[in-house]
Amino acid sequence: MGRTARPRWRVRLRGLRGDPPPGGPENPLAGSVFGDVTLDRAPPSIENPRPATDSFTAERRPEVSATVSDALSGVDPARTTLTVNGTPYEADLPEGRNEATLTARDLAENEATLTWQFFEDFAPPVWGDLRPGEGAIIEDHRPEVSALPTDAGSGVDFDTLQVTFDGVSAQAEVREGRVFFRPAADVNDGLHSATLSIRDR
Numbered sequence: 795m796g797r798t799a800r801p802r803w804r805v806r807l808r809g810l811r812g813d814p815p816p817g818g819p820e821n822p823l824a825g826s827v828f829g830d831v832t833l834d835r836a837p838p839s840i841e842n843p844r845p846a847t848d849s850f851t852a853e854r855r856p857e858v859s860a861t862v863s864d865a866l867s868g869v870d871p872a873r874t875t876l877t878v879n880g881t882p883y884e885a886d887l888p889e890g891r892n893e894a895t896l897t898a899r900d901l902a903e904n905e906a907t908l909t910w911q912f913f914e915d916f917a918p919p920v921w922g923d924l925r926p927g928e929g930a931i932i933e934d935h936r937p938e939v940s941a942l943p944t945d946a947g948s949g950v951d952f953d954t955l956q957v958t959f960d961g962v963s964a965q966a967e968v969r970e971g972r973v974f975f976r977p978a979a980d981v982n983d984g985l986h987s988a989t990l991s992i993r994d995r
Contacts, residue, residue, distance in 0.1 A: 832867070836865075837904040839862070841860065842860055843859075843908060844856075847911065850947060852915055855886050864904075866900070867904075870901050875896070876897075877894070878893070880895075894910055896909075913948070917994075919945040920944055920945070921942070924941045935980040935981055935982075941972070941990055945994040945995075951992070951993050952968050956991040958988070960981075960986055960987060964988075
């Protein structure tokens with residue numbers, strides 16, 4: 795187990811009533827005492843920021859925090875401050891990049907600061923380039939259906955993809971960011987509908 799080195803100081807108390815003259819008797823109040831003095835030059839440690847650095851969130855007022863610790867003199871709670879975008883965190887956050895700054899001091903006046911960024915993403919993914927197009931008339935009884943999902947914020951999460959054809963779940967595949975599927979069997983003449991659902995990250 796590692797040990798923390800702490801300086802040991804020797805303090806000599808002499809002559810509370812004046813030092814004795816040279817060759818005179820020892821002052822009865824003179825003596826020596828010993829004690830440990832902790833020398834703390836290390837700032838507090840700030841870890842585990844939330845939301846995580848460079849992460850995305852859809853919460854308009856997420857928990858913004860970090861873990862502060864100090865192994866020697868201890869953290870001074872009264873000297874710990876948190877700001878988001880340069881002001882105290884008291885309101886909903888705007889979409890896009892946000893910057894949090896946490897400053898902490900210990901009881902020995904050492905200071906540490908952690909600044910990190912995260913992103914608010916309120917907009918859902920967008921489906922585009924539908925094939926066949928809306929209202930199209932086709933002759934293929936097992937047509938290939940495809941669409942392109944995009945998300946300008948956190949990006950598309952393909953693990954959340956769900957596809958139904960005429961209300962029945964359908965198996966789809968993703969190729970180069972595009973979603974493809976075909977009906978499991980030939981379909982009759984008439985109107986048919988496909989529903990595609992996906993979430994962002």
